[in-house]
Amino acid sequence: MKSETPFPTTGYTGPDNFCDRKRETLKIRQFLQGGQSVTLVSIRRMGKTALIRHIEFELGKTWLTIYLDIFKTSNFNELLNELATAILQAVEQNSSLGKKVWGFMKTIRPTIQFNELSGLSAVSFDVQPEIAKNNIRVIFEMLESQKVPVLISIDEFQQITQYPEKHVDAWIRSVIQELKNVVFIFSGSQHHVMTELFTHPNLPFFSSTSFMKLDKIPKEEYADFIKQKFEHAKWKVDMEGIEELLDWTDLHTYYVQLICNRMYHAGYKKNIPLAWKVEALKAMEEMQHTFFNIRNLLTKGQWRLLAAIAKEEKVFFPTAGDFIKKYDLTSSAAVIRALEALVEKEIIYYDYNQNGEKFYKLVDLLMMRWFQNFAY
Known part of the structure; x- marks a missing residue:
């Protein structure tokens, strides 16, 4: 479905609504095409997921791209569930790989649930950690045998440090280091945990990937993007108002998108300086109850x-x-x-x-x- 706003706050709606990140996109693509995996780190809501989706879009059909978010996982079995579901959603069931993966999955008796709202299916297994490990290894081997290169993006990768199983990072590293046709983007929002995982000399992932920190979009480029989108909607653009908005949001991607999104769909007679201040105030007031709940904790x-x-x-x-x-x-x-x-x-x-x-x-x-x- 085509996005109704040029300022999406979730997901990726295509290159037209994706601001900048040209340098990061090019650099990550070069790493991946050279067979190097990437660690992508930033604070929450800075645009990691959208960047990953944009890179998948640019790689096109010459690559098989698989994305999974493991933030809600708590053990190896749930990691297997997310991986299997991600492959199910990325690969056509009647394709050669689809038939192979489905044939394997059926041998370990999955539970399949269909989400009527999203239109997507989810696979889940209930197996012991060692069996889950073996199944993950088999799935990686299937992906390794593909004729096209494979990109697996694992979001919120730092979650593996919370698993009850010991030495999870060492096991994953031992499996993926044998892969030649599969590269990874390991992304995470807990900067200190991800940095420790991938840059500490005594840990398994040390020097195994190209490390990149995702920072803010430059102010001038973000301002030009916002100006272009509002001009296309026939707004009278006020660059000073846009710059005030960017200063107030500290160029934090999600909050820039949030305020612009609200402005775009509200009626202010296309008055940007008034619109952003009104919507920022509303956004704070709407979150006040949440802030008070945090205070109580x-x-x-x-x-x-x-x-x-x-x-x-x-x-x-x-x-x-x-x-x-x-x-x-x-x-x-x-x-x-x-x-x-x-x-x-x-x-x-x-x-x-x-x-x-x-x-x-x-x-x-x-x-x-x-x-x-x-x-x-």
Whole structure:
């Protein structure tokens, strides 16, 4: 179905509604076509999935592309379920590969469920970890034998660190290193976990892929894209208003798309400076109940630290005396404990600037702006 908006907030609706990422697309394609797998890392909602789908689109029918999101998996058996379902959705059942895969799957008695809303089928098995491992290995071997190159994209790959089975990363690495016709994109939004998995010298995936961090789309290119889309819809374009919007959203892809999407479908007599501010305010107000629920799940110390980081936007030295005093925090030890809890809950994240300096920031931009604009 054709998208009704040039600013989709989920999924991939084609190259016309895909902004920039030319450098990243070219670089990843070159890696894949050269037989190198890729690790793609960014914070949540920066556009990893859309980029992967765009790369699949550009590779075209000369490749077999398979995408699976393992965020909701909790063990090897569920990983097998996601892999099998992804192949079922990517391969025609009557094709040579489809017949081969289906023939194998039937031997391990799958349960097949049909989702009436999505129109897609899902496969599930109930097997022990060692059997799941063997089945995954067999499926990879089938893909390896294809005449066309195969790309398997595994989103939220850091989830394997939560599996109860031991040495999951070592087992996966041992299986895929034998593959010559299958390459992978391992993507994830827990920056520190993914970095550890793929860059620590003592871990199995060390130096096994080309590592790429997905950053923000350049402001000028994003502004031109938005201008073009609104002009096509006969809006009177105000570049200053677009730049204000991009500054407010901090060029965070999802939030840019969200506000533009809402503007596009609301009536403001095509007044961009008014439209983005009204829709941003509405978006914050609609999320307020969620923010209060989060508050109820945190300690007072964690909530106060969260508010302090939000008001600063970026905090480089959270245990500094001036910062603790400014926001009436208790002690550096308490701040460290609260930081660790908020990072673990994925409410804040840490990253490094161009000088290698570590900073902390909220994951949810709307929550950050809410703290800055409303009492808490």
